[in-house]
Amino acid sequence: MNNDIPAHVPGGQGQVMAHAVDACVHCGFCLPACPTYALLGDEMDSPRGRIILMKEVLEGGLPLMDAAPHLDRCLGCMGCVTACPSGVPYGELITAFRGWSEPRRNRSPLDRAKRYAILKALPAPKLFSVAARVGQYAKPLAPVLPDMLRSPLDLLPEHVPAMQPSPALTPARGQRRGRVAFLVGCAQQALTPNFNAATLRVLARNGIEVVVPDGQGCCGAAALHTGARGEALKLVRANLEAFDPDDYDAILSNAAGCGAGLKEYPMVLRGEPDEARAHAFAAKVMDISEYLNGLLLDGTLEPMVPTSRPLNVAYHDACHLAHAQGVKAAPRALLRAIPGVTVLEVPEGDLCCGSAGTYNLEQPELATQLGQRKAKNILSTTPDVIASGNIGCHTQIQSHVRRQRSAVPVMHTIEVLDLAYRGEL
């Protein structure tokens, strides 16, 4: 679409946004893919509408605060990117726009404090762990607390496990066939330490040596997608320092959101001195399922033990895996590689579960509606196990599945594989 976005946005981010707006032909094919459009049915809460709003703000024709409520309701799920026939890089647009607009916003002190707390706690696993444990004891108070405090408590599991730091080096079992670096993630270290433990076991079992480089930190996605660009840049640069892509066959993540974040580094640093290094880094980044599926395709994936009885696994596509990274086939292929497993497709599978990074905390009402809808859709397939590849989806789905009084286990794909290797499925 024609635009007149002035060059007042420094660095590469202005170009990123102008290019994305250019590519949109406002055909509307994105509308049915958008969760907020599905809930609200209005144009401003659709991707096409948001592109127009961003364009108008950037061109100076619309005050930022008029557009902000609609832009804030975007989950960043990238369902529209998959649906877009013209290849509009919507994710780059909204991320860059949030970075540009955040310093120009007039937030209330309470709002600021909340965002500050989230952005400080999320990337700090120890702090997050302490907060989660405190929250665990506050859970019974949830019904009487205001929305802002209640929504995070609702998502906490009944039991917050102890932290299990990952070893700096996990040797390959048997002959060494590969060497990878692993990003351990933030929130999941505190909430679901078994994701990482299972990942290390499955990789080692397949002859892969796993290094957890010192100095790594949060991928920066949460900061970036909430507009805290300065914060995000610090985290991005720290990781570029910690991971030397030449040292590894691949840089792995087992959290869809983090993986997508790592793959975005070249976009974040467009036009900056570190851009080339960001490209080299991102070229090595893979989701754990992509990497293992490579072994499956090569015929070198160690066989898994057949399940004790036929097992129906409903696979939930995490938005940041399916839409942002385009990884849909690999996790399904891996689950199917377990003898006895049938993979079930979920109705409205492309629609976000409502977790979406910090969305649960910022837009609790919409997030809850989407969570309920997702849980209902998943349970309609009557699965024995629910699998997905992202901590955010895991927490959200588990919370809403339990609220619908179902005891079906919710697992990370890698946990299902790990159990299969151990003959415990």
Add this chain to the structure above:
Amino acid sequence: MMPEKQALTTTSPVRGPVSGGHASNALAAGLTRALGPRKVLSSVSERLNYRYDAIQFGVTPLCVVLPESTADVVAVVRAARAAGVPIVGRGAASGLSGGAAPMVEAVVVSFTRMTRLEIDAARREARAQPGVITLKVSEAARPFGLVYPPDPASFRTSTIGGNLGENAGGPMCFKYGVTGDYVKALEFVDADGGVHTLTRDAYDLAGLLIGSEGTLGLITDATLRLSTPAPYTRTLMAHFPEVGQAAEAVSSAIAAGAVPSKLEFMDQACTNAIEDYLHLGLPRDAGALLLVDTDGDDLETVEEERDLVERACLAAGGQVRRAHGDAEAAALWQARRSVSPALGRIRPQRMNEDIVVPRSALPEVVREIRALGDASGLTLVQFGHIGDGNLHPNILFDPRRESAEAVHELAHKIALVAIRHGGVLSGEHGIGTMKRDFMRDAVDPVTLGALRDVKRALDPAGALNPGKILPDGEGMEHG
């Protein structure tokens, strides 16, 4: 006569003679009181998102209403009439002729929340409100072993209301017809706020409403005919050295008695755009590709029909590839479904023509249009539901590099080719604003007068979707 310069992408200079800010504020306030704040949008950020469709940007509406019932629509129409403000109906706004873009300051009525849908399997009917997404009708009918055949390429997005407004078609239209062929009854709200229920007997007023692009009334409910799916389908793809040969094959196959369920064509520019995008292994050197499905209840007849098409393709100088199995057929159709995305990557804007010509004239028409495209220096591609004689020459352009006048001029020349060969301006996308100027070439003055009389009879004040279909002499006529 050369048409006036058309604003292709920017705010249209056309303005209505009505209501300044004061009246509009009063109207929005009144509607908000009557319908509640959830259904009425009046802030700038909300309103400016209801001024476009997939082709054109128009004028920011005075306010937007999202009705949830026929009664809500009646309330909007009455309030707008009292305020002297025009009304523009809108579905998903995925249309390709400017039909849903307001060309004057208006109230936009967006039907996206009127989504009630009921299937009556015994009567083989679907009852749908206008905001129902087309795909949902088929999904809802499937468990009953029924289908809704009209399948515009935008069926995942477009609404039944929009399909009715444009009388939308799709690849299945050659054998199974277009939206209008599946309408048993309609409810609509007229320009005075009266509610009517129409069937197809006596005066076929429903037929008049279908394809009227919201200029005669606002459709609020439709009873649609469902049918049973054909159990057998066979698919083939043929490619030809030259675009006219593909058209010859189509003409002769149909003359020989074949009635394919789908018969689509793409020219070389299209094929190459798809190859650049998806790398499907299509023949890049071919001047044109044909994709053909035959279907029916009897496998032998279905295969005979495919053989008939195959022989016609070979006789016209083509090479034929039969699809073995559903997967291969799906792979071949992926090419056709990818036309729009592939074209979107070449140039940011496109002008989509939608002509229909007699099948006997197809070879000459596609050759003439190709030559016009080559001579223009603009990027022109052709594809379409060629079995119906429905062609979509698309002019791809970048408004920063290529002039709107040149694009409009080429579009006009293409329209004239269709008219000269006994064709019409629109098969399925409507006239809208994009082809409104060409109506003078296509329709004689007496008939144009009759169309204006019909418009006046149903909408004396010219309040419904002004600036569409009819060239001049049509618009708001308030004193």
